[in-house]
Amino acid sequence: MTTFRDILISTENRLIDAEVFCGHGYESEHDEAVALVLAAASLSPHETGTEVLDETYPAEAEEILGGYLSARCEERLPVAYITGEAWLGPLCFKSDRRALVPRSPVAELVLNELQPWYEGSSPSVIVDVCCGGGSLGMLAKWVFPDAQVLLSDIDADAVNLARENAEVHAVDAVVRADLLAWCADDSVDVILANPPYVDAEDMRDLPPEYLHEPGLALRGGEDGLDLVRVMLVDAARILRAGGMLILEVGNSVEALEGLSPLLPPLWVELERGGHGVAVFMAQDLAQWAAYETRAQ
Numbered sequence: 267m268t269t270f271r272d273i274l275i276s277t278e279n280r281l282i283d284a285e286v287f288c289g290h291g292y293e294s295e296h297d298e299a300v301a302l303v304l305a306a307a308s309l310s311p312h313e314t315g316t317e318v319l320d321e322t323y324p325a326e327a328e329e330i331l332g333g334y335l336s337a338r339c340e341e342r343l344p345v346a347y348i349t350g351e352a353w354l355g356p357l358c359f360k361s362d363r364r365a366l367v368p369r370s371p372v373a374e375l376v377l378n379e380l381q382p383w384y385e386g387s388s389p390s391v392i393v394d395v396c397c398g399g400g401s402l403g404m405l406a407k408w409v410f411p412d413a414q415v416l417l418s419d420i421d422a423d424a425v426n427l428a429r430e431n432a433e434v435h436a437v438d439a440v441v442r443a444d445l446l447a448w449c450a451d452d453s454v455d456v457i458l459a460n461p462p463y464v465d466a467e468d469m470r471d472l473p474p475e476y477l478h479e480p481g482l483a484l485r486g487g488e489d490g491l492d493l494v495r496v497m498l499v500d501a502a503r504i505l506r507a508g509g510m511l512i513l514e515v516g517n518s519v520e521a522l523e524g525l526s527p528l529l530p531p532l533w534v535e536l537e538r539g540g541h542g543v544a545v546f547m548a549q550d551l552a553q554w555a556a557y558e559t560r561a562q
Contacts, residue, residue: 267322268322268323268328269319269320269321269322269323270303270307270318270319270320270321270323271319271320272323273303273323273328273331274299274300274303274319277299277302277303277331277335278295278296278298278299280335280339281295281298281299281335281338281339282295284338284339284340286298286338286339286342286475287342287473287474287475289369289473289475289476290344290345290346290352290367290369290475291345291346291352291353291354291367291368291369292345293539298338298345301345301349302331302334302335302338302345302348302349303323303331305334305348305349305351306327306328306330306331306334307323307324307327307330308327310358311353312353312356312358334348334349342473342474342475342477342478343475343478344367344475344478344479346361346367346368347361347362347363347367347478349361350362352367352368352369352401353368354368354369354370354373354401354402354405355373355376355377355405355408356408357401357404357405357408357435359399359400359401359404359431359435360399360427360430360431360434361399362427363478363479363480364399364421364423364424364426364427364480365398365399365419365421365423365424365427365428365479365480365483366398366399366460366479366480366483366484367479368398368399368401368402370401370402370460370514370540371514371536371538371539371540371541371542371543372402372458372460372512372514372543373401373402373405374534374536374537374538374540375512375534375543376402376405376406376409376458377405377409379409379410380456380510380512383510383512383532383534383545384455384456384510385508385510385547386455386508386509388410388412388413389410389413389455389456389509390413390414390455391413391414391416391453391454391455391456392406392407392410392413392414392415392416392454392455392456392457392458393415393416393417393418393446393449393454393456393457393458393504394406394415394416394417394418394458394459395418395419395445395446395457395458395459395461395497396418396419396420396445396459396460396461396462396483396493397417397418397419397424397428397440398419398424398427398428398460398483399424399427399428399431400417400427400428400429400431400432400435400437400440401431402458402460403415403416403417403428403437403458404417404431404432404435404437406456406458407435407436407437407438408435413455414438415437415438416437416438416439416440416441417432417437417439417440417441418440418441418442418443418445418446418448419442419443420442420443420444420445420482421442421480421482421483422442423480424480424483425440425441425442428440445461445493445496445497445500446497446500446501446503446504447500449500449503449504450504451503451504452504452505452506452507453504453506454504454505454506454509455505455506455508455509455510456509456510456511456512457501457504457505457509457510457511457512457513458512459497459501459511459512459513459514460514461486461493461494461497461513461514462482462483462484462485462486462492462493463486463490463491463493463494463514463515463516463517463518463542464484464485464486464490464516464517464518465486465487465488465489465490465517465518465521466487466488466489468490468517469484469485472484486518489518489521490515490516490517490518490521491515491518491521491522491525494513494515494518494522494525495525497511497513498511498525498529498546498551498554498555499555499558501546501551502548502551502552502554502555503555505548505551505552506548507548507549508548509547509548510545510546510547510548511545511546511548511551512534512543512544512545513531513543513544513545513546514542514543514544515542515543515544516541516542517542518542519533519541519542522544526554526558528553528554528557529546529550529551529554531544531545531546532544532545532546532547
C-alpha cells in the first residue's frame with residue numbers, strides 16, 4: 267500500500283533533486299510537493315488535513331502526478347501552470363500562461379483592509395491596474411464587497427483570463443486599457459498596482475520557471491520603472507483626496523527610492539513574506555506632480 271505520506275516524501279525528494287526554483291507562491295519544495303500531490307488526487311489544499319497522510323494514494327492519481335512532475339522538473343513549469351489554479355489568500359483562481367502566477371504580497375495589505383495606511387472610511391472605488399488574471403482586484407472585492415472594483419490590463423490574453431476568473435469572483439468591470447489613462451480625474455480611492463518592474467539585469471538572470479510567464483508582464487526596462495513613471499503621474503491625477511496608491515516594485519526598490527527626493531516611498535513591512543511594496547498618498551503624489559509640471 268502506497269500512502270499519501272509515501273508519495274509526498276518521494277515527490278519532495280524529486281523536486282529537491284531537480285533543483286527547482288520555488289518562487290511562484292510556494293516557499294519550499296515541500297510546499298510544492300503538497301500542492302502537486304493533492305491536485306493530482308483532486309483534493310483541495312484548504313480542505314484537506316493531515317488525516318489523509320496514512321490513507322492509500324489513488325493509483326490513477328499516481329499517473330497524473332507523474333505527468334505533473336515531468337512538467338515541473340524537466341520543463342520547469344510553475345506549479346500553478348501545471349495544476350491550472352493558484353490561491354491568493356482564501357480565493358482560488360484559474361492560472362495559465364496568459365498572466366503571471368498570482369503571488370503578489372500586496373494581498374497582505376488588502377486582507378488587512380488596507381490598514382493602517384488608508385485614512386478614509388471604506389473605499390468606494392478601487393482600481394487594480396496591470397491586473398493580469400485579476401487576483402488582487404477580486405480579493406479586494408471580497409474584502410470590500412460594497413466598493414466598485416475595476417480591473418484593467420493592456421494585454422488581451424490577461425484580460426480574457428481575468429474575465430474568466432470574474433465568472434467565479436465577480437467584480438464591477440474588467441477592461442483592456444493602457445495603465446491608468448482611462449480613469450477620470452479625482453475618481454479613485456485606492457489603486458492596486460503590480461506593474462512590470464523587473465529591470466534589465468534581473469531579466470537576464472531569471473530562473474527558467476519565470477520564462478514561462480508572459481514577458482510583457484515582467485519587463486520594466488533598464489531600471490524596472492519604465493511603466494511606473496507613467497503610472498505615478500496618472501495616479502496623482504485620478505486619486506481623490508485621502509486616497510492612495512499601493513505599488514509593488516520587487517527588486518527595483520533602489521530605483522524607486524532615487525526617483526525623486528520629493529516623492530519618498532513609504533515602504534510596507536510585510537509579515538507574510540515578500541518585499542518591495544510601497545504606499546504613496548494622494549496628497550504627496552499631487553504635490554510631486556505639480557512640481558514636475560512647473561519644472562518642465
